């Protein structure tokens with residue numbers, strides 16, 4: 001084969017990581033990543049995961065193929081987390097859930113299925129959104145446009161703009177919504193605003209696709225899933241992708257899922273059969289290990305309680321870093337009011353710093369964030385926060 005097209009663009013975040021790794025500055029800090037680190041700057045291995053893996057090692061099993069839709073206990077656990085184990089949608093059997101290769105895999109299986117279902121639909125993503133949303137839906141064959149989201153002047157969400165865009169969208173348009181902990185801005189809409197979004201989706205006949213990559217990182221597991229309950233209550237059918245990469249610190253195991261809420265069990269069975277075709281023709285069936293770990297933890301009351309405790313500790317540590325950041329920036333001499341950082345939620349902060357300031361932070365101080373001003377608050381710790389604040393004060 002002769003391939004003459006030019007190189008594809010580098011992933012901006014991974015490119016930043018390469019630059020960080022090559023930087024000889026001993027004080028360097030990587031806030032460009034989308035990963036939670038503990039107070040020692042280490043990627044945690046959760047005790048609940050270790051315990052589940054220990055039990056699995058004690059009783060090793062042969063590795064046959066999984067069913068196309070994954071481990072049944074895993075899919076059931078996902079349904080429980082997303083909709084509530086005793087909820088009407090789960091009890092009536094009208095949720096079709098498949099294990100997927102990370103949250104990305106859940107989005108991609110959903111995108112491919114939607115392309116068959118409604119090939120001419122447009123996809124709307126937030127402006128800005130997680131980098132991969134546009135590429136993923138574009139490569140699935142959709143025309144991708146944006147709805148307004150971030151209002152830099154207001155340091156918050158341009159909700160009027162967002163709602164107006166939804167109300168102007170054609171029937172069948174697929175709207176990708178961050179269920180909680182918006183990446184990259186850190187700004188979520190309020191419960192009352194979700195009500196208005198749900199009403200617009202219903203009135204305009206749009207298809208909601210909720211991306212839930214940070215359940216438990218915002219206010220709590222149930223609280224972060226509240227938007228899902230609103231869509232259910234409105235009687236809508238919709239899509240939810242789940243990622244356990246962050247909430248279980250299982251990034252490399254690629255554990256995620258796609259759930260589709262249908263009108264009834266018969267429709268859910270038909271949808272499941274179609275999702276299985278998408279999976280079968282892509283990668284046949286998912287890998288075992290990560291799904292087995294998550295299913296073991298969620299299915300065991302003690303391990304589940306341990307997971308909830310560990311997830312709560314990650315959530316609280318991020319909040320502490322937000323508070324410290326605001327305090328220490330002030331102490332370092334930053335005149336601007338930075339208290340908006342504590343009104344953001346999840347792993348990220350849109351810091352409001354310009355591209356020039358972000359480049360100076362990187363080149364002069366070895367503090368790495370994206371050019372958009374996004375910083376990963378979950379990569380701050382008690383050892384690096386003073387240096388980061390002093391560096392920000394200097395730019």
Ligand code: PLP
Nearest residue numbers: 034102103104130183213243245
């Ligand atoms: N969706 C959003 C909003 C994300 O931020 C991420 C990961 O950063 C994902 C999906 C993908 O998650 P995973 O790594 O499980 O594929």
